[in-house]
Amino acid sequence: MANELSALLEVAGETVDRLAITPSQSLHRAIARRSFSAVGPLAAPVRLVHDGISNTVYTAIRTTASALTAGAASAVKNWNGGADHRPLSASRSGRQALSVLNALIGDLLEERGSDLAIEMSVRHAGHDVATSVEELRTAYPDASGKVAVFLHGLAENEESWLRGSSRHDGGDALPFGARLHADLGITPVDVRYNTGLHVSENGSKLDLLLEQLIAAWPVELRELSLIGHSMGGLVARSAYTAATAAKPGRRWPALTTRVVTLGTPHTGAPLEKAARLASWALQKVPEAEPLADILDTRSSGIRDLRHGYLLGDEWRAEDPKRLFDDRRSAVPLLHGCTHVFITASVTRDPSNPLGWIAGDLLVRTDSASGRHRTRAIPVPPESIVHVGSLTHFDLLDHPLVYERLRAGLTPPA
Numbered sequence: 397m398a399n400e401l402s403a404l405l406e407v408a409g410e411t412v413d414r415l416a417i418t419p420s421q422s423l424h425r426a427i428a429r430r431s432f433s434a435v436g437p438l439a440a441p442v443r444l445v446h447d448g449i450s451n452t453v454y455t456a457i458r459t460t461a462s463a464l465t466a467g468a469a470s471a472v473k474n475w476n477g478g479a480d481h482r483p484l485s486a487s488r489s490g491r492q493a494l495s496v497l498n499a500l501i502g503d504l505l506e507e508r509g510s511d512l513a514i515e516m517s518v519r520h521a522g523h524d525v526a527t528s529v530e531e532l533r534t535a536y537p538d539a540s541g542k543v544a545v546f547l548h549g550l551a552e553n554e555e556s557w558l559r560g561s562s563r564h565d566g567g568d569a570l571p572f573g574a575r576l577h578a579d580l581g582i583t584p585v586d587v588r589y590n591t592g593l594h595v596s597e598n599g600s601k602l603d604l605l606l607e608q609l610i611a612a613w614p615v616e617l618r619e620l621s622l623i624g625h626s627m628g629g630l631v632a633r634s635a636y637t638a639a640t641a642a643k644p645g646r647r648w649p650a651l652t653t654r655v656v657t658l659g660t661p662h663t664g665a666p667l668e669k670a671a672r673l674a675s676w677a678l679q680k681v682p683e684a685e686p687l688a689d690i691l692d693t694r695s696s697g698i699r700d701l702r703h704g705y706l707l708g709d710e711w712r713a714e715d716p717k718r719l720f721d722d723r724r725s726a727v728p729l730l731h732g733c734t735h736v737f738i739t740a741s742v743t744r745d746p747s748n749p750l751g752w753i754a755g756d757l758l759v760r761t762d763s764a765s766g767r768h769r770t771r772a773i774p775v776p777p778e779s780i781v782h783v784g785s786l787t788h789f790d791l792l793d794h795p796l797v798y799e800r801l802r803a804g805l806t807p808p809a
Contacts, residue, residue, distance in 0.1 A: 399481045400494075402473040403511040407501070409465025413458055414693055419686030421454045426682035484512075491522065491553055495591070499551035502592020503696040516589040516601040518609065519554040527608035541618040542582045544805065545606065546573060547589070549626025549659075550697065554586035556625070559793045572623075572798055579802060582621070585609070591627055592695035596708040599634025606635065606648040621654040621805055625792055626759065627701065629660025634706040636730045649730055656736045656804050658791040661759045663768040665701040669720075672702055676719050704763070724771055736804035737773075737780045739764035740791055744784035751784075758788040 428446060432439040472481075484490035498505060498514045505513035518525040520535040532539070548556050558571050569575070573584025587605065589598050610617050622632040632655055639646040671691055678688035696711070703724045705711050713723045729735055739761045743751030746761040755761050765780045766773030781800045783791075791797050 397480045398511040399473050400484045400511055401481055402469040404484075405465050405469040405472060406508075407497075407505070407510065407512060409462050409469075410504075411501075412461055412465075415690055417454065417458050417461065419689055421450075422686040422689060423683060424450060424454075426685060429682065485522075488522070488555055491555065495553040495588075496551045499591045499695060499697065501693070501695055502590040503594070504592075506590060506593060514553075514588060514590040516587065516598065516605055518605070519586045519588045522555070527605065527612045529612045529614060532609075532612055533614040536583055536585075536614065538583070539614045540577075540581050540583045541616055542580070542621075543585055543609075543613070543617060543619070544573065544576055544582045544621040544623055545585050545587055545609075547587055547602070547622065547624040547628030547631055548591075549624075549628050550591045550701070552591070552625070554588045556792055557586065569795060571793065572801060575798060576802065576805065580805060582805065589631065590697075592697045594696045594708065594711060595627065595630045595634050595700045595706055596638075596711070598631045598697075599706065600638045602631055602635035603638040603642060603646065603648075607639075607646050610648050610651060617651060619653050620648060620651040621656065622652060623656045623658070623801070624660060625658045626660055626788065627697065629655075629657030629662070630700070630704055630706060632657070633727065633729075637706055637727055649733075652730060652733050653807075654734050654736065654805050655730060656738065656801060657764070658738045658797065658801075659740055659756050659759045659764050659788050660704075660737070661701055661763045662704050662737070662766040662773055663724075663763045663771065664703045664722075665759055665763065666755075667758065668698060668702040671698075673719065722771075726771065729774065734804070735775050735779050736800075737765055737775060738791065738797060738800050738804070739780065739782045740786040740788065740797075741782070741784055742787060746782055746784065756786060756788040756791070 428443070428450070432443040432446075484494045494512060494514065497512060502513065515524075518527060518532075518535075525531050525535045546554065546557055548554060557573060570578070573586070576582040576584060587602070589601065591598075606620070610620065622635075624630070624632040636649050636652070639649050671694065675688045675691040678684040678691070700711060703710070703722045705724060706727050707725060710723045710725060715721045739746070740756040741748075741751035741761050742754050742757060745751060751761065753760075755764065761782065762768070766775055781804070783794070783796050783800060786794055786797070
């Protein structure tokens with residue numbers, strides 16, 4: 397049985413160690429090393445005693461903190477009688493907090509088998525939907541033969557698409573999925589996933605999920621579209637790369653007619669590049685290494701955004717000692733499928749200096765367009781659609797973005 401409160405206490409204990417105790421010990425060592433080095437060989441006996449005492453103290457602090465949080469977690473689990481206890485999953489704000497936590501340390505949560513780790517699944521009305529005919533028919537009683545799978549971005553979840561566009565136009569507009577269903581007869585299917593995992597890992601999971609989805613869809617599925625916001629676009633592209641290598645072969649790629657990405661960092665995100673640069677610079681100063689260690693606790697999913705990695709071979713081959721080691725390879729697009737890259741910028745004209753530098757505040761327009769000086773993604777110019785005067789999160793619900801999305805999913809006359 398899952399117990400989110402108990403798992404949260406366990407994570408708290410490990411977080412205190414990673415973000416407070418270990419950095420403090422590293423800083424203490426760096427300062428002591430510089431002080432003793434200044435004195436010279438005469439300080440060796442004192443340094444030996446100092447190091448022994450300090451190591452003992454930090455070990456005691458670490459052991460005590462771990463015992464306290466482990467004991468509290470065990471007490472909570474026993475107090476609940478081993479029954480399901482999911483206070484975070486019970487509310488929309490709690491589910492959002494869980495998504496943010498997974499974005500930050502989701503790889504660690506999955507490695508530990510934590511109850512807080514998000515499992516990739518189809519979602520409907522705040523709950524998981526098993527990929528069985530019965531559950532899908534219950535969740536989608538008016539299912540059609542055309543399906544659009546929505547994939548959220550980093551630190552988001554499936555409810556990020558549900559904001560509606562009333563905050564933009566003052567009306568009572570529906571979310572994108574509901575509008576596509578009304579306008580084009582497309583059934584929207586939301587997928588939630590752990591954004592702290594490598595994109596390639598989520599791509600492999602999505603590959604399996606899509607194959608199960610089409611096998612259990614209540615009616616004959618004729619057309620499949622993938623719509624990804626930010627990291628979701630990378631996961632979609634990674635999924636059909638995984639499908640080409642799968643044995644036995646997959647059926648879902650042949651049914652996929654459209655892939656639409658919204659503000660996806662196809663060639664990398666500037667904030668992650670800045671974090672890597674800051675970490676590299678801090679490591680050059682011994683007293684600043686603890687800050688670099690804290691920066692380096694960011695998840696595998698966030699690290700993949702530096703260059704927009706889609707494959708496991710890309711991030712495995714990267715040299716952590718090199719500042720800008722781009723191992724991205726030329727990943728082919730899904731054959732016979734129309735790709736639409738929707739981009740945004742805070743200025744109306746993307747070539748405006750501010751718009752060119754800031755993009756949509758999180759992703760630059762060149763990256764969202766797949767453009768790169770040496771590794772551009774081969775999409776035709778007409779497949780790149782720009783919407784001006786919008787931010788990264790406006791791409792989830794703005795009426796102008798919906799018009800471009802609907803046009804991209806409308807078959808040619």
